[in-house]
Amino acid sequence: MKDSIGLYIHIPFCKAKCYYCDFNSFSDKNESIKPYFDALKKEIANYSAIAGEYEISSVFIGGGTPSSVDAQYIYDIMKLCQNSYDLQKDAEISLETNPGTLSYDKLRTYRECGINRLSIGLQAWQNRLLREIGRIHYVEEFIQNYELARKAGFTNINTDLIFALPGQTIDEWSHTVRNVSRLQPEHISCYSLKIEEGTVLWEKYKNGEIKQTEDELDREMYYFAKNELKEHGYHLYEISNFSKQGYECKHNLIYWKAKEYLGCGAGAHSYFNGIRYNNIYGLDDYIDNMYNGSIIENEIAIDQNDRMAEFVILGMRLTKGISSIEFKKMFGIDIREKFGQKFEELINKGLVKYEGDRFKLTDLGLDLANMVFVEFI
Numbered sequence: 001m002k003d004s005i006g007l008y009i010h011i012p013f014c015k016a017k018c019y020y021c022d023f024n025s026f027s028d029k030n031e032s033i034k035p036y037f038d039a040l041k042k043e044i045a046n047y048s049a050i051a052g053e054y055e056i057s058s059v060f061i062g063g064g065t066p067s068s069v070d071a072q073y074i075y076d077i078m079k080l081c082q083n084s085y086d087l088q089k090d091a092e093i094s095l096e097t098n099p100g101t102l103s104y105d106k107l108r109t110y111r112e113c114g115i116n117r118l119s120i121g122l123q124a125w126q127n128r129l130l131r132e133i134g135r136i137h138y139v140e141e142f143i144q145n146y147e148l149a150r151k152a153g154f155t156n157i158n159t160d161l162i163f164a165l166p167g168q169t170i171d172e173w174s175h176t177v178r179n180v181s182r183l184q185p186e187h188i189s190c191y192s193l194k195i196e197e198g199t200v201l202w203e204k205y206k207n208g209e210i211k212q213t214e215d216e217l218d219r220e221m222y223y224f225a226k227n228e229l230k231e232h233g234y235h236l237y238e239i240s241n242f243s244k245q246g247y248e249c250k251h252n253l254i255y256w257k258a259k260e261y262l263g264c265g266a267g268a269h270s271y272f273n274g275i276r277y278n279n280i281y282g283l284d285d286y287i288d289n290m291y292n293g294s295i296i297e298n299e300i301a302i303d304q305n306d307r308m309a310e311f312v313i314l315g316m317r318l319t320k321g322i323s324s325i326e327f328k329k330m331f332g333i334d335i336r337e338k339f340g341q342k343f344e345e346l347i348n349k350g351l352v353k354y355e356g357d358r359f360k361l362t363d364l365g366l367d368l369a370n371m372v373f374v375e376f377i
């Protein structure tokens with residue numbers, strides 16, 4: 001039986017860059033779309049030799065906004081993957097989209113080429129907030145596009161939300177969560193806003209035009225979502241992610257379980273054969289180097305100690321935590337022998353608990369997760 005890996009494909013194009021976004025994305029490069037996809041196809045084809053030894057358990061097409069380009073590009077990429085790789089019959093194939101870039105014809109094309117999971121970025125239910133964070137859509141477009149996705153046959157939809165936005169009230173956040181949960185998508189991601197350097201919001205923050213949300217309000221918003229979504233049939237399975245039973249994101253679980261994956265596209269990251277590496281971030285450099293050099297920018301070999309630390313740090317993001325039995329199976333050493341003192345200190349601080357054979361975050365640990373993770377770096 002073949003081992004399995006995940007495949008990430010990066011589409012860096014957007015209609016407009018959101019004010020909070022620090023991802024590798026571009027809003028003014030329409031002339032580069034075709035040459036980029038030509039280069040991307042070449043990279044995907046190049047990987048077919050080494051990936052042929054594995055089954056692909058998930059494909060995640062992210063960005064950028066993959067739905068901002070002509071659907072034929074996505075169709076062609078998916079057909080190439082199907083012809084080049086051994087995709088599992090039940091492989092989860094996700095596409096990131098934004099309202100205002102979707103149509104029924106596009107959605108049907110996505111279904112026809114095998115995409116079976118859609119992620120739609122809403123972020124907030126209030127048009128005022130959408131404008132203030134640079135979104136290109138109104139909430140009405142989200143509702144329309146969500147209904148079109150259902151009509152086109154999508155039975156696995158994620159909705160992305162952001163809380164702790166500048167000036168956002170608890171009432172606005174509760175209104176957002178309640179309205180989205182009534183639509184009953186299979187998966188909901190709720191992220192606390194981080195104001196990242198180099199973004200429009202960072203400039204506004206530096207200039208005193210906006211303030212960061214107080215920690216108390218941030219936590220109030222988080223726990224509102226946690227409690228409200230539970231009432232609507234969602235379970236929190238990772239710090240920021242809620243799903244209906246059986247609809248956890250298979251691709252992201254590869255990351256959180258420190259398993260291997262390949263990344264294609266400008267700035268895409270891979271973890272393969274014990275090495276973490278990333279492609280060149282620059283769009284033109286990526287295209288040029290695909291034909292005239294190497295597209296790899298950085299690479300680092302992950303030794304046994306790093307692998308053990310990553311297993312703990314990433315796995316502790318999951319509410320089910322990490323298994324001491326699985327750790328012993330993977331690394332041939334008892335987890336207490338390696339990290340026993342650290343876990344004892346964290347348990348004494350009320351940040352971690354031990355249940356069955358699993359170490360997991362407490363509610364306080366969820367709030368202070370970074371304090372837990374830094375202990376293992």
